[in-house]
Amino acid sequence: SYSSWWADNNKLYSLKMSSIERPxxxxxxxxxxxxxxxxxxxxxxxxxxxxxxxxxxxxPDHPDFALNNPYRIVNRHNNRGNxxxxxxxxxATRVSTIGFQFYPGKxxxxxxxxxxxxxxxxxxxxxxxxxxxxxx
Numbered sequence: 335s336y337s338s339w340w341a342d343n344n345k346l347y348s349l350k351m352s353s354i355e356r357p358x359x360x361x362x363x364x365x366x367x368x369x370x371x372x373x374x375x376x377x378x379x380x381x382x383x384x385x386x387x388x389x390x391x392x393x394p395d396h397p398d399f400a401l402n403n404p405y406r407i408v409n410r411h412n413n414r415g416n417x418x419x420x421x422x423x424x425x426a427t428r429v430s431t432i433g434f435q436f437y438p439g440k441x442x443x444x445x446x447x448x449x450x451x452x453x454x455x456x457x458x459x460x461x462x463x464x465x466x467x468x469x470x
Contacts, residue, residue: 351420354420357419357420357421358419358420358421358423359419359465360419360420360421360465360466360467361407361417361418361419361420361427361432361465361466362418362419362420363389363390363391363417363418364389364391364407364415364416364417364418364427365387365389365407365408365410365411365415365416365417366387366388366389366390366391366405366406366407366408366415367382367383367386367387367388367405367406367408367410368382368383368386368388368404368405369381369382369383369404369405369406369408370382370383372400372404372406375435376430376435377406377407377409377429377430377432377434377435378409378413378428378429378430380406380408380409380429382408382410386405387410388405390405391405391406391407392404392405392406393434393437393449393464393466394434394437394438394449395437395448395449395450395455395456396455397455406429406434407429407432407434408429409428409429411426412426413428414426414427414428414429415427415428415429417432431465432464432465432466433461433463433464433465433466436461436463436464437449437461437464438461439460439461439463439464440461441459441460441461441462442462445459446459447459447460447461447464449464449466449467450467
């Protein structure tokens, strides 16, 4: 019913399934890696550094999303990344459909959205085009 979200100073934050508004549209973990060209705005053009495969990724609202830790979901398989979604299903998905390019975003009410404040940069407002956001 929950997954680990962030560990900081020996405090483990948990994310309950009930706090995810659209689990079917929320990526929990995925084919990821270190990206050579993190300034590229089109996620489908990100190029993975060989030997840096991961199952976790950073979202734009994370303080280290920029150049210092460019770990992203990558299109590793037939121009798609394998994703495990919060509802338990898995599918190969084009990275551009996950919404990295829409940060900072806009809420459905037009407010600036910067995502989860747990990681220190967000304002707990979400863009519906993002597929990594906690929304309740």
